[in-house]
Amino acid sequence: MFFIFNKSIIILSVYKCLKKKYKDFSKNLMFLSKNLIRVLRFPLKNNKPDLLLSLISIIFAAALQMSIPYYLGSSIDTALNNNETGNLSLRPFITIGILVLVLSIARGIFSFFHVYQGEKMGQSVAFNLRKEYFNKLQRLSFNYHDNVHTGDLITKGIIDIEGCRMFINTGILRIVFLSVFISTGAILVLNVDLFLGLLALSFVPVIGIISSYARLTLRKEWYRLQEQLGILTRVMDENLSGVRLVRSFMKQKYELEKYSIASQVVKSMTFRQISIRSFSISLNSFAFLISMSLVVYFGSIAVLENKITLGELTSLIAFMSILQGPVRQIGMLVNSFARASATSARLFEVIDKEEDVKNIEGKSFNEPVRKIKVENLSFSYGTTKVLKDINFEATPNHSIGIVGPPGSGKTTLSRLLPRFYNPTEGSIKLNDINISTFDLKDLRHSVNLVDQDNFLFSDTFFENVRYGDPAAPKEKVNWSTDKAQIYNHIDTLPGKFDTLIGERGVQLSGGQRQRLSVSRTLLFESKVVIFDDSTSAIDTQTEKKIREEMMSLGTGITLIVIAHRISSVMNLDEILYLDSGEIVERGNHNELIKLNGRYSELYNMQINPELKV
Amino acid sequence: MVTLSDEDIRSRSFDYNIIKRFMPYVSKYKRDVFIGFFFILLLTASSLMIPLVVKNLIDQSGCLVGSSCEDIQLVKNSILNGLLQFLGLSAIVSISIFMSDSIIEKVGENILLDLRKKMFMHLQDVSISFMDKTDVGKLMSRLQGDVAAMQEALQMSVFAIGDLVLIFGIISVLLVMNIQLGLLTILVMPLMILIRMIWLPKARVAFLDARTKSSETTSYLAENINGIRTVQSFNRQDFNSKIFENKANSLYKAQLRAAKLSSLMLPTVETLTGISFAIIIIVGASLVINDHITAGVMVAYMLLVQRFFDPIRTISMQYNAMQRAMASGYRIFEVLDIPVTIRDPQKPLDCPLDGSIKFDNVSFAYVEKNYILRDFDLTIENGERIGIVGPTGAGKSTISNLIHRFYDTNKGKVILGGVEIRKFSQEYIGKKVGMVLQDPFLFSGTILENIKYGNPDISLKNIEKSTELLGLNDFISSLDNGYDTVIGQRGSDLSMGQRQLLSILRALVADTQYLILDEATSSIDSYTEKKIQNALDILLKNRTSITIAHRLATVRKCDRIIVLNAGKIEEIGSHDELLSKKGLYSKLYGLNYSSFDD
Incomplete structure (x- = not known):
């Protein structure tokens, strides 16, 4: 009784084990991941004729290549036959020779189409992915960009797209080619002799198993390697971007160590990958050569026993010999699959990212801004509440100044107005309509933020100024730079407005950069302009002049100014004092001074630094 | 001043100088x-042996058809012998594949890492002025793309040598087996070379074009990622x-042109293979019929020719990879050749410093002859708090750069604690002189890691103390x-202000004898700044400090304030x-300008 029980347990566990093995195995068989199928969908959608042409070419190229061993074999048979019979005529050989030549040429032409169309599809996949990726990145909100490393994004745009591109030609099409090739070959060799044919094909399942295991391991390795490469990039990028900081602490040794560690990890991962790859390639070759040697051996015996002709054996061997190259490539192919699974997953992760700031209705908005109203506005990053219950109203005749200590939420508030983030609670209304119902483009055209981080592109002054309106004429560029008090400086440069900014051009001081970005905003003709500490390096007089020029434009600009310098805000109609995300004081300059609170303290401190805190 | 050349330099396909400079990296391995x-040669040799073994087997088995068969058993034995040879060769081939592939690829990877490390190390020492002027993206592409191109070319050339040996091996075997058929078979070889020569210049232009387009696309992508906020x-x-x-x-089109050119080689090679096959079939058959060669030889020819092209x-x-590698090599060595202008002395001093700073008749220019400081004298006593104000370009930051020896003076001496600054190692200066920079750069990582950057051994308790003093605990x-x-x-x-606060904290935690605050509070409101000032009153005690600012209020409390204008001290005093x-x-001050800038 016990014995039976015991036995059944064993059987059960064996069954369970087998079931698991089968599951793993069936997972292995499904060699196309979801992401890879998505990559394949591009050519299915965009390159139907190319796909068709390349599939036809593959079939013909493979079939033609397979026919060549047959004729090689038959030439051997004929030669041996004629040798025996003493027939010295070369005519049959000339016929076969020319036939083989013609077949080779035809095969070459089909191979051309097979490879070229494959490459074309691959490039087209890269093109489409690039486009989608770029467009997505352009649309993802600040929230997303705040939390990713630009280096990672750039790496994805180069290396990961490359991985997907190569997958088409060196991955999937190669597999189709090999399958067609081997199956036509299979018909041929099985026709010659069943036993020898099976021997000749015996390496196929072995290689299949080796490869699918290798693919799974490599896929994991690729994913990890790609992540680790991202870290290494980050270490280098930060070291170079923060060079002054590194030098000021003289931490080069530490930085080198950081680099070495990241680099060492990459190295050991790469080495492991190389070993897996080389091992599977060599194992594949071994399996193949074993079955070839068996074919040669049993084939020779069969010839000896007159079961097959020497020519037939020759075509078997020639067939296998043709396969020798492709079999070595299987390792590469597996690698290409693994790499593409990893890289496509990384790419689609970005492409599928939901845009948290969306065009909901896309109502157009072109009217002048009479009023921008912030109602009960709250905002949180994750769990941290950054803004609490903010209320204010700004009109062309009622400009707002905002002051407050670091981290009080000023910048966040400035970024909420053009809807770079969505408010957590409350609303922002333009002419009494919630901004989330407007077309984003119209909204951001109406509400422009002059950011404290004024990014300039490595282009000419001219193009940088008219960044928001790339069709603006020269006069307009002159006008806006003049208003922003930077025209005279640009005009003294040797290349004037065509001077490049940045590495290959001129370097600008902080104040120049700020004035340039103000002129960029002026040219954009927004109705609500938010300055986020973006005139700090401009001297008070010049700042005043710019402000006056802006207000005298007569186009009804609503101003919201965030500043640390009291003189930047003291003449505005209402000043909000922000602390820890809350408005703690509000009113005009005189009222706030009278209030004798935080603002007046700040003011007094700026005029009279001797005051104690 | 040193600048890096643009990315699309057109290099020759073979530049001896670059190879020569690259060699030491290889010879390390x-x-x-x-x-x-060795394994590549073994692989080549054993792959060549296989067709010969096949030839023997075929000739053995063909004995019934021919006339040389005596004893079936003997033949069977020698066929079995052939099988064993074949199996042996298979094992050698597989092992050689594994060994050569993995060893060569690992060497390639090692060299890549060595090169990159060398560049990275070098970049730690090159002048700040070079780093200021050079785009980080450009350096990154050299550290990554160019180094990878070199590695690829290296691996390919090692395997190419194997290929070369294989070609010569095949030719010799073909010639040895039968000189007549051998010569006829390799007749197509010159043809191939000729076609290649016509093809190459065209391909070269196409490949180069594709590469240029690719780097243009990438840099556009990169710039838009960096400037995403402005874009939106x-x-x-x-x-x-x-x-x-x-x-x-246009990248896509350029790639297609390149792909077309490289795919065009396929029909060419196939046609040439076809010609060789035809020759083997016609000439070979006539030789077989006339008993000049055996059928096995003819089969061996067929097998070898397949592997020939x-x-x-x-x-x-x-060629393409080589060309790319040469351009990359040029760019890599360009980075390695950036001169290191500031070097440590042979025997650096590490004596304690008395806390003074002295500029003795210092003249300095970033660009030749364009002097920022001229015959500049300044003495700062131990424990003094110095403020420097002045318009942009007055030379404020230059003074701090010189104290930290980011640059060497053109004339005169900077004397730190009584000793000429060049007598110290730079690391020592880093330990003595702390700086808070205008750009509050933070590394990815935790807040704590960033605070501890200059002083990794500090206890949390001490950090908390400084945090408290600066009013940052909230x-x-x-x-x-x-x-x-x-x-x-x-x-x-x-926020920018928070980052500035953290970077002040970081500098204080580093606990240096000297401290330079260069526009360290520009994004902080006056109220918070005031609190910081009060904290600094305590924290800067017993330290010598220099505060550079455009806001007059920032330097208000300093023992002495220097008004700097065009490299000259215009006024000095409390x-x-x-x-x-x-x-x-x-x-x-009276005009309530309160700042100097622009």
């Missing part, structure tokens, strides 16, 4: 390279997408995980002294 070569502010998404699409499209094709593909405790909060990319989730002088300072 001499042993592995030799072992790799100005609604440029659609417009930029169009520009990008155009760039991607592949190496030729790969070798000529080398800020730290408002974060999700306090000190252990991971900050986003370079602190992009913190706030009260300067006010009573009725000079520039008092004028600005």
Whole structure:
């Protein structure tokens, strides 16, 4: 009784084990991941004729290549036959020779189409992915960009797209080619002799198993390697971007160590990958050569026993010999699959990212801004509440100044107005309509933020100024730079407005950069302009002049100014004092001074630094 | 000043100088390279043996058809012998594949890492002025793309040598087996070379074009990722997408042209193979019929010819990789050749410093002859708090750069604690002179890691003390995980002011004898700044400090304030002294300009 029980347990566990093995195995068989199928969908959608042409070419190229061993074999048979019979005529050989030549040429032409169309599809996949990726990145909100490393994004745009591109030609099409090739070959060799044919094909399942295991391991390795490469990039990028900081602490040794560690990890991962790859390639070759040697051996015996002709054996061997190259490539192919699974997953992760700031209705908005109203506005990053219950109203005749200590939420508030983030609670209304119902483009055209981080592109002054309106004429560029008090400086440069900014051009001081970005905003003709500490390096007089020029434009600009310098805000109609995300004081300059609170303290401190805190 | 050349330099396909400079990196792995070569040769030789074994087997088995068969058993034995040979060769081939592939690829990877490390190390020492002027993206592409191109070319050339050996091996075997058939078979070889020569110049242009387009597309992508906030502010998404699409499209077209040219080699090679096959079939058959060669020889010819053109094709593909590698090599060595202008002395001093700073008749120019400081003298006593104000370009930051020896003077001496600054190692200066920079750069990692950057051994207790003094504990405790909060990319989730506060804290934690604050509070409101000032009153005690600012209020409390204008000290003295002088300072102060800038 016990014995039976015991036995059944064993059987059960064996069954369970087998079931698991089968599951793993069936997972292995499904060699196309979801992401890879998505990559394949591009050519299915965009390159139907190319796909068709390349599939036809593959079939013909493979079939033609397979026919060549047959004729090689038959030439051997004929030669041996004629040798025996003493027939010295070369005519049959000339016929076969020319036939083989013609077949080779035809095969070459089909191979051309097979490879070229494959490459074309691959490039087209890269093109489409690039486009989608770029467009997505352009649309993802600040929230997303705040939390990713630009280096990672750039790496994805180069290396990961490359991985997907190569997958088409060196991955999937190669597999189709090999399958067609081997199956036509299979018909041929099985026709010659069943036993020898099976021997000749015996390496196929072995290689299949080796490869699918290798693919799974490599896929994991690729994913990890790609992540680790991202870290290494980050270490280098930060070291170079923060060079002054590194030098000021003289931490080069530490930085080198950081680099070495990241680099060492990459190295050991790469080495492991190389070993897996080389091992599977060599194992594949071994399996193949074993079955070839068996074919040669049993084939020779069969010839000896007159079961097959020497020519037939020759075509078997020639067939296998043709396969020798492709079999070595299987390792590469597996690698290409693994790499593409990893890289496509990384790419689609970005492409599928939901845009948290969306065009909901896309109502157009072109009217002048009479009023921008912030109602009960709250905002949180994750769990941290950054803004609490903010209320204010700004009109062309009622400009707002905002002051407050670091981290009080000023910048966040400035970024909420053009809807770079969505408010957590409350609303922002333009002419009494919630901004989330407007077309984003119209909204951001109406509400422009002059950011404290004024990014300039490595282009000419001219193009940088008219960044928001790339069709603006020269006069307009002159006008806006003049208003922003930077025209005279640009005009003294040797290349004037065509001077490049940045590495290959001129370097600008902080104040120049700020004035340039103000002129960029002026040219954009927004109705609500938010300055986020973006005139700090401009001297008070010049700042005043710019402000006056802006207000005298007569186009009804609503101003919201965030500043640390009291003189930047003291003449505005209402000043909000922000602390820890809350408005703690509000009113005009005189009222706030009278209030004798935080603002007046700040003011007094700026005029009279001797005051104690 | 040194600048790096543009990315699309057109280099020759073979530049001896670059090879020569590259060699030391390879010779470090001499042993592995030799072992790799050995296995490549073994692989080549054993692959060549296989057709010969097949030939023997065929000739053995064909004995019934021919006339040389005596004893079936004997024949069977020698066939079995052939099988064993074949199996032996299979094992050798497989092992050689594994060994050569893995060894050569690992050597390639090692060399890549060595090169990159060398560049990275070098970049730690090159002048700040070079780093200021050079785009980080450009350096990154050299550290990554160019180094990878070199590695690829290296691996390919090792395998190409194997291919070359294979070609010669095949030719010799073909000639040895039968000179007549051999010569006829390799007749197509010159033809192949001729076609290649016509093809190459065209291909070269196409490949180069594709590469240039690719780097243009990449840099456009990179710039738009970096400037994403501006892009969205100005609604440029659609417009930029169009520009990008155009760039991607011309890249696509350039790639297709290159692909077409390289695919054109396929029909060419196939035609030539076909010609060789035809020759073997016709000439070979006539030789077999006339008993000049055996059928096995003819089969061996067929097998060898099949393998003949592949190496030729790969070798000529080398050209593209070689060309790319040469351009990359040029760019890599350009980085390694940037001169290191500031070097440590042979025997650096590490004596304690008395806390003074002296500029003795210092002249300095970033660009030749354009002097920022001329015959500049300044003495700062131990424990003094010095403020420097002045318009942009007055030379404020230059003074701090010179104290830290980011640059060497053109004339005169900077004397730190009584000793000429060049007598110290730079590391020692780093330990003595702390700096808070205008750009509050933060590394990715936790807040704590960033604070400890200059002093990794400091205890949390001491950090908390400084945090408390600076009034930052509210800020730290408002974060999700306090000190252990991971900050986003370079602190992009913190405000500019918060980043400045952290960088002040970081400098204080480093606990240096000297401290330079260069526009350290420009993004902080006056109220908070005032609190910081009060904290500094305590923290800067017993330290010598220099505060550079455009806000007059920032330097108000300093023992002495220097008004710097065009590299000259216009006024110097305490706030009260300067006010009573009725000079520039008092004028600005009275006008409530409160700052100097622009």
